[in-house]
Amino acid sequence: MSKVERRGYRGYIGCRPVFGNRTAQHVQNLVIRDYAQRHGLVYKLSATEYAMPGCYMMLNQVLEELPALEGVIAFTLFMLPRRPERRVAIYRRVLAAGASLHTALEGFALHSEDDIDRLERIWRVQSLQIPSLQSS
Amino acid sequence: MSGSEFPAGEFLTPEERNLSERFAAQGYLIAPVENRGALDQIRTHVAAAACSALGIAPPPDGKEGALLDRIHEHVGPDRLNGLRLSVIEAMAAAPWLRPAYFSLARQALSTVVGNELAMQRRVNLSVQLPGDTASLLPIHADVWSGDSPFEAVLWVPLVDCHGTKAMYLLPLGPNADLSERLHSFAERSAEDIYRSVEPEIAWMEVPYGHYLLFNQNLAHGNRENGEAETRWSMNCRFKGVFTPYADKKLGEFFEPITLRAMSRIGMDYRLPGGFDE
Numbered sequence: 001m002s003k004v005e006r007r008g009y010r011g012y013i014g015c016r017p018v019f020g021n022r023t024a025q026h027v028q029n030l031v032i033r034d035y036a037q038r039h040g041l042v043y044k045l046s047a048t049e050y051a052m053p054g055c056y057m058m059l060n061q062v063l064e065e066l067p068a069l070e071g072v073i074a075f076t077l078f079m080l081p082r083r084p085e086r087r088v089a090i091y092r093r094v095l096a097a098g099a100s101l102h103t104a105l106e107g108f109a110l111h112s113e114d115d116i117d118r119l120e121r122i123w124r125v126q127s128l129q130i131p132s133l134q135s136s
Numbered sequence: 137m138s139g140s141e142f143p144a145g146e147f148l149t150p151e152e153r154n155l156s157e158r159f160a161a162q163g164y165l166i167a168p169v170e171n172r173g174a175l176d177q178i179r180t181h182v183a184a185a186a187c188s189a190l191g192i193a194p195p196p197d198g199k200e201g202a203l204l205d206r207i208h209e210h211v212g213p214d215r216l217n218g219l220r221l222s223v224i225e226a227m228a229a230a231p232w233l234r235p236a237y238f239s240l241a242r243q244a245l246s247t248v249v250g251n252e253l254a255m256q257r258r259v260n261l262s263v264q265l266p267g268d269t270a271s272l273l274p275i276h277a278d279v280w281s282g283d284s285p286f287e288a289v290l291w292v293p294l295v296d297c298h299g300t301k302a303m304y305l306l307p308l309g310p311n312a313d314l315s316e317r318l319h320s321f322a323e324r325s326a327e328d329i330y331r332s333v334e335p336e337i338a339w340m341e342v343p344y345g346h347y348l349l350f351n352q353n354l355a356h357g358n359r360e361n362g363e364a365e366t367r368w369s370m371n372c373r374f375k376g377v378f379t380p381y382a383d384k385k386l387g388e389f390f391e392p393i394t395l396r397a398m399s400r401i402g403m404d405y406r407l408p409g410g411f412d413e
Contacts, residue, residue, distance in 0.1 A: 015282025015383040024388050025282065050280040051383065057322060061274070064325050 009036060009102065010062050011046030012074040016053065019078060019130060028075040035073060035104035044069070049079065056081055063090065066097035077103040077119060078126060087123065091116045152247045159248045163308050164350035166342055169292070170243055174236035175345065179204070179294045181233065182261070182368070185226030189219050201344055205295050205365040208265040216271065220263050227259055227370075234259060237372060238393065241290050241347045248349060249288050250376035252399060254390040262358075264301070264367040269360050274326035275306075275333070278352035278373070282383025287375040291340075291348040294368040301363040302340045303348075306355040310336040314355055330357070 013028040023031075029046055036043035047058045059080075062072055072094065074080065080087045091110055094101045101110040108119060148156065159165050169175050183200035187193065190210050195203040211219050227233050237259050238245070245253060264271050279285050291303065306314060310333055321329050333355065342348045350356070352373070361367055373384070377392045378399075384390060 022383070024385070025383065026388070048281045051282050052280065052318075055319075055322065057324075057326070060323060061325050 006068060006070050006099075008042040008044040008069060009071045009073045010044045010065060010069050011036075012049070012059060012062055012072055012079070013046045014049040014075065014079045015051050016049065016079075018076055019126075023075070032073050032075060032104045035102065035107065039102075041070070041073065041102070043073065056086075059090070063093055063097075066094065066099050069099055071100035071102060073102040073104050075103070076105040077108060077122065080123075084120065084123065088116060088120070091119070148247075155244065155247045159349070159351070161308070163311070163354045164305055164340065164348055165244060165248070166340065166346055166348050167241075167244065168345055169240040169347050171236070171239040172345060174239045175292065178227075178233060178236055178370070179344075181230055182223055182227065182294055185223045186219060188226075189222035201295050204368045207263070207366045207368075211265075213265060213268045213270050216263060216265060216268065220261060223263075224258070224261050227261065234372075234393075237290070237292070237370065238374075240292055241349055244347075244349055245288070245290065245374050249374050250379075251394060252377045252396055253374050253392070253394045254377040254386060255393045256373040256384075257389060257391050259370050259372045262367065262369050262371065264358065264361045266361050266364055266366065272360065273303075273357045275330045275355050275357040276326065277311075277355050279382070283352060283373065284375060284380055284382040284384065285353050286379035287352055287373045287384075289350050289352045289371055289373055291342070291350065291369060291371045293342050293344055293346075293348075294370065295365060296344050297340070297342045297367055297369060299339065299363050300359050301361050301365060301367045302342060303356055303358045303369075304337040304339050305350055306333055306337055308354065311354045326357075329355075 011029060011032045013025055013032070015025060025048060032046060033043055035041075047062050049056065049058045062069075066072075080090060091101065094110060095113065102108065103119075106122075108115075108122075110116065110119060146153070155165065179200050183203055184194050186204070186207060187195070190207075192210055207219075234255065238255060262271070262273075278287065278289070293302075295301075297303075314329070314333055318329070321332075340348050340350075358367075373390075375381075375390065377386075377395065381390070386392070
């Protein structure tokens with residue numbers, strides 16, 4: 001069986017507000033394009049997460065595509081699922097595929113297991129600012 | 137004049153009622169464009185822009201469709217997006233193109249959507265080469281991705297579209313069923329969703345010279361183009377200017393195009409002030 005050539009980084013944007021803040025989709029794409037350009041990454045047209053609360057079907061679709069990608073560039077870290085175990089499962093799935101996960105707005109990149117702690121520390125502090133997230 | 141010409145409570149004309157009922161029941165309308173000259177002018181402009189981007193001679197008059205159909209003989213999947221972006225830029229740079237596009241289905245839009253409309257600021261272009269798997273649009277409804285449920289899509293091909301060269305739409309009944317069970321696909325892919333509805337999808341047969349006006353709340357998409365020709369189609373969203381907006385906002389995405397005199401007057405009106413309680 002021939003090996004699939006891995007090429008480019010799939011953008012991942014959303015149409016739900018993140019912690020009450022909305023960013024227009026074309027602006028999310030501009031931030032991702034700029035990040036990709038500054039880091040010398042090949043940007044591939046973004047997948048847009050669906051509007052339904054708690055839905056991550058498009059993210060799942062992007063993760064399915066990982067064998068053909070070098071990685072994913074999400075607009076922001078905080079558009080990932082709110083449940084920590086769900087986020088960690090995503091980080092591990094990216095790493096297991098030999099890919100990387102980038103968050104353009106914050107400029108973070110997940111390349112190894114060590115990076116998980118860093119991202120999750122930031123998420124935990126952010127969660128403290130949002131009362132509804134403190135139980136999750 | 138007899139009262140029987142005016143059935144009680146019926147304000148739409150029989151033609152309007154018929155069109156509205158067909159759109160609501162089918163989820164789409166396919167009909168000849170209302171302004172064939174405008175469509176031909178758009179196609180000539182698109183073909184010229186494509187030739188310029190590819191560095192090839194423009195086709196003789198009347199041969200634009202044949203050139204677009206066979207564009208895969210001049211460009212492969214690796215250069216396709218560059219070509220598409222060049223042509224979209226040329227479309228956006230033509231100030232006449234959006235009014236011309238609107239004129240393709242002005243009456244139908246007025247009946248189905250309203251006569252005070254907001255139009256998407258950019259007319260989109262899809263180019264799908266035969267056998268190209270990189271330009272696919274997985275099954276989705278625009279409303280899932282931040283479009284308002286009040287929007288309709290006017291989809292107009294620049295070549296004859298049939299079979300997998302066209303797009304598909306999930307009819308109303310199966311779409312309602314999919315909506316009920318969509319959450320069960322949360323950890324699965326769009327391809328799984330497609331497979332679950334594949335027997336029920338309807339492929340839109342839209343010859344050149346016709347438009348497809350469809351309800352974007354219905355799941356739709358395209359598949360690998362298994363026909364021998366390239367698909368070229370444009371799409372653009374329309375909604376009632378005063379209906380609710382979702383993530384695609386007025387200004388950044390939509391623009392009012394047919395505000396009527398009384399709406400303008402009403403928006404400018406201020407009640408006389410200066411009174412004391």
